Amino acid sequence: MTGQLGDAWRHCIGAGRFELALRRDYQDSLALLQREIGFRHIRQHGLFSAGAGVHRPYEYGGERRVLHSFTYVDQVVDMYLELGIRPFVELGFMPPGLASGDQTVFWWRGNVTPPSDRAEWAALVRGTVAHLVDRYGLDEVRGWPIEVWNEPDLKDFWQHADQDAYHDLYEVTAHAVKDVDAGLQVGGPALSPGADDGWLPRFAEFVAARGVPIDFVSRHAYTSGPAQHVPFGVHQTLAPAATLLEQFAAPGRQLAGTALEGLPVHITEFNSSYRPDNPVHDTAFHAAYLAPVVAAAGDLVDSFSYWTFCDVFEEAGVPAALFHGGFGLLTHRQIRKPTFHLYAFLARMGGEVLARADDHLVTRDGTGRVTVLAWAAGQGSDGHRVRLSVPVGSPAVTAYVARSSVSEEAGNAWAAWREMGSPRSPGARQLDALREASEPARRHWSAPVVDGRAELDLSLAVHEVTLVEVTAVRDETPPWWDDTRLLGGPA
Incomplete structure (x- = not known):
């Protein structure tokens, strides 16, 4: 769609x-x-x-x-x-x-x-x-x-x-x-x-x-x-x-x-x-x-x-x-x-809808960045999986993928508050801890691009909502850089 x-x-x-x-x-x-x-x-x-x-x-x-x-x-x-x-x-x-x-x-x-x-x-x-x-x-x-x-x-x-x-x-x-x-x-x-x-x-x-x-x-x-x-x-x-x-x-x-x-x-x-x-x-x-x-x-x-x-x-x-x-x-x-x-x-999503299903929405913005909103809305204890192939839209070899998630375990200040003993009027340290607990879990990785597409295999925990942003990589690494020499050593 x-x-x-x-x-x-x-x-x-x-x-x-x-x-x-x-x-x-x-x-x-x-x-x-x-x-x-x-x-x-x-x-x-x-x-x-x-x-x-x-x-x-x-x-x-x-x-x-x-x-x-x-x-x-x-x-x-x-x-x-x-x-x-x-x-x-x-x-x-x-x-x-x-x-x-x-x-x-x-x-x-x-x-x-x-x-x-x-x-x-x-x-x-x-x-x-x-x-x-x-x-x-x-x-x-x-x-x-x-x-x-x-x-x-x-x-x-x-x-x-x-x-x-x-x-x-x-x-x-x-x-x-x-x-x-x-x-x-x-x-x-x-x-x-x-x-x-x-x-x-x-x-x-x-x-x-x-x-x-x-x-x-x-x-x-x-x-x-x-x-x-x-x-x-x-x-x-x-x-x-x-x-x-x-x-x-x-x-x-x-x-x-x-x-x-x-x-x-x-x-x-x-x-x-x-x-x-x-x-x-x-x-x-x-x-x-x-x-x-x-x-x-x-x-x-x-x-x-x-x-x-x-x-x-x-x-x-x-x-x-x-x-x-x-x-x-x-x-x-x-x-x-x-x-x-x-x-x-x-x-943070784009305005162009590329796909929509019961458990996800895929969009693209004017720069070509693709975003995926996915969710696990069931009340059971099992997780959920969403597999997608998304267009990267450039001759890039790799894509940068960034993921942010909230769930029972992440971005859930209410759960942290309950673990604190449900303080009615949290003190300054407790408020700081709750703000920290409210932050989404974040991770990032590099995905290969094959025939202009990147493959995503997203595992979602119970009650998780996740945003995935996929951006084509323009590699500007200088030709002399060598990761193997990070701590010194021969060329």
Whole structure:
């Protein structure tokens, strides 16, 4: 199979609620992420929640008035742009001063009720988007997708999971966005994996009948079963990873024949477990489990956003230990998890797909360097073998082969932490040891090139994810060099 790998996998990454971006640990983690991987957009909840301080009602002259304050918004977005990442704007949750009820979600209490005043909500959306355009420029903000709410099909995230009320919210919000500029991207409905098959078609029917603007469709994907609670954590069964790909494909299938058929589809959250306290997120198993998904999903959707980039995240409360099953690719203090390396490996691959199979992906970049991403995703104790013949594409006699791997034994800081006795607050020496343990295993060798191809025989341990880079050798060894004389001796 040939074609282009594309960048759907790096289009967006998830993050903790908006004001957490003001913290040093969050910013240091994002800087590391951007250096080693480089995502295009970042999405998070809580832009309009109390902690971001945008909606500020007050009284003056005996009248209710509202100040739109962007003190924190500007600091966060400025930081994002400095790091080369742009917002994927989620409009939510409801500001306390505009809420019609007191139902909240998460430890930090995001309000999930409709607005008490439709016009005031529209003014909030219009004022926020206009401020972003004024500060960052219309051409810039036209590239930021704007998503209306989060999982309105769930009672926890939208009062009564009232679809008609969500349609009303979407309509007023989409028009408010387009009032600022018709070229801005607006969409939704950010459905949960559990949304019934009729939710999205009904939404499509509504926006078509009412002529409501929509530029993209969004939903979420997770594979975990009900939470089996233990103190400060959960365990869950997982469906096969291919279930994620089935969920990614669902919007296209459900919208076939509707007015929204063919619109871009963004998976604005995905992971195995939907819980931020499930230890599976920290493991080598997790990287191997998701490898076939991130390698293939770009053929199904326009983007799929891993939830989340780091463990600076407090939906279930302040984490009680360094490793606590958080969603992040990084723990607090920037310790890389195995799934971080899955993404970092992908970032080093070329854009041209040469081959794809159930256990590997082969690409080539513009210099002719060939890269192989391979994985052993089974849960058994046996290893796995991948044999490949890759084109070197030059008259070289040899190729330089470099291999980086994470597995149960390598690049697995969680395993090292468990061996330390699971210290809740590791000291400086322990943190250094964990960072060292998080590094992939690396090796290199010279491979002969025969008829323009190099042979690879890769043995993978259980739950291993490996990246192999193959580069043609241009031999510049001087003619007088003799390896046999390294320690002196006759010519």
